[in-house]
Amino acid sequence: MSALAHLHRPATIEEAVRLLAAGDGERVRLLAGGATLVAMMNAELVDPAELVSLAAIAELRGIRALADGGLRIGAMTRHRETAAEARLAGAAAVLREAAARIANPVVRNMGTIGGSIAFADPAADYPPALVAADAAVEIAGRRGRRQVPAREFFVDWFATALAPGEMVTAVLLAPPAPGRGSYDKLCRVSGDFAIASVALSVAWRDGACERVGLAVGGCGPRPLHLDEADALLRSGRLGEAAARRAGELLAAAADPLEDVRASAAYRRRVIPRMVERAVAQARAQLEANR
Ligand SMILES: Cc1cc2nc3c(=O)[nH]c(=O)nc-3n(C[C@H](O)[C@H](O)[C@H](O)COP(=O)(O)OP(=O)(O)OC[C@H]3O[C@@H](n4cnc5c(N)ncnc54)[C@H](O)[C@@H]3O)c2cc1C
Structure with a gap:
């Protein structure tokens, strides 16, 4: 490792972007x-000369309600805070559940939502949850702020829509709707990265599905999401046949790797089962609410 990196501690997003x-x-x-x-850095995989700490930027911290009832999760919000956020309820609970499944308490105390999604590990827990919830990512650069739908933010293995010189400032969610959000993660041992994961966000009103978002993690370069699967589940009212077909479609579209955690064939095989289970649980809750 070369000389110690110089540490900056800007107080504003604009200053961080400038650095x-x-x-x-x-x-x-x-x-x-x-x-x-x-x-x-410890493993000498990267060797930056300068580090721009985001710790002193108040605007990046915490979760706050927006004027329209939506939620803004600052990029420096720790996984522990997101996992404990009661406003992430109904269809938005998918994000709270994903945060609670990240690694272990030590990592959840350190890790941030901005760092996690900027790093874009394809086995990470937030990306499929954000895609299922149809969240947006707020980005800052020298030319100001912009928003990108989560469905367009993750573009490839460890690659995002961030342009050079840009940073994540927040994750934006629509007002949490009544419904169910769930996150199921299959892993070798508790706290490991996912072999495969399924994020489901269902908003309902008067006993009918209004919006369904389904995404699979760990099975390709980016969260796997198909508009067709969402539409099937919505029109099929979360029925068994619709769940089976949605699972088959997603398994066919998956592009999983073979790695130390599982073979590609195993990953393809578990997707339909995990999808069917998540949808069955949502269906049971919807029926109980009728
Ligand atoms: C032992 C261990 C187990 C883990 N297990 C899991 C797991 O099961 N599931 C899971 O989802 N994750 C897991 N993680 C990852 C964890 O969730 C981290 O939060 C995540 O990788 C990012 O860490 P961080 O927020 O501290 O960001 P940092 O480590 O500080 O930064 C990570 C990268 O993102 C960049 N960056 C940071 N913030 C921003 C920003 N606002 N805008 C743009 N770029 C930014 C940094 O420059 C760096 O390149 C694990 C990590 C460890 C160490």
Whole structure:
């Protein structure tokens, strides 16, 4: 490892962006919780000359309600806080459940939602949950702020819609709707990254499905999501046949890797079973509410 990196502690997003833009993406790095970045520096996988700590930027911290009733989750919000957020209820509970399944208490105390989604590990828990919830990602750069739907934010293995010099500032959610949000994660041991995961967000009104978002994690370069599967589940009122077909479609569209956790064939095989289970649980809750 070369000389110790110089640490900046900007107090505003604008200052952080200015510092970031002065580098080439490798030389200057944003530092959130350090859960991943410090481990990578220790392993000498990255060797930044300058670190821009986001810890002193108040605007990046915490979860707050927006004027329309939606929620804004600041990029520096720890997984522990998101896992404990009572306003992430109904269809939005998918995000709270995903946060609660990340690693272990130590990592949940350190890791942040902004760092997690910017890193975009295909086995991470937030990406499929954000896609299922149809969240948006707020991004800041030298030219100001912009919003990108989560469904367009994750573009490839460890690659996002962030342009050089841009940073994640928040995750934005529509007003939490009555319904059910669930996150199921299959892993070798508790706290491990997912072999496969299924995020489901169903909003309902008067006993009918209004919106369904289904996404699979760990089975390709980015969260796996098909409009067709969502539409099938909605029109099929979360029925068994619709769940089976949605699971088959997603398994056929998956592009899983073979790695230390599981073979690609195993991952394809578990997707329909996990989808059917998640949908059956949502159906049972919907029927109980009628
Ligand atoms: C032992 C261990 C187990 C884990 N298990 C899981 C798991 O089961 N599931 C899971 O989902 N995750 C898991 N993680 C990852 C964890 O969720 C981290 O939160 C996540 O990788 C990012 O860490 P961080 O927020 O501390 O960001 P950092 O480590 O500080 O940064 C990570 C990267 O993102 C960049 N970055 C940080 N913030 C921003 C921002 N706002 N905008 C743009 N770029 C930014 C940094 O420059 C760096 O490149 C695990 C991590 C560890 C160490």
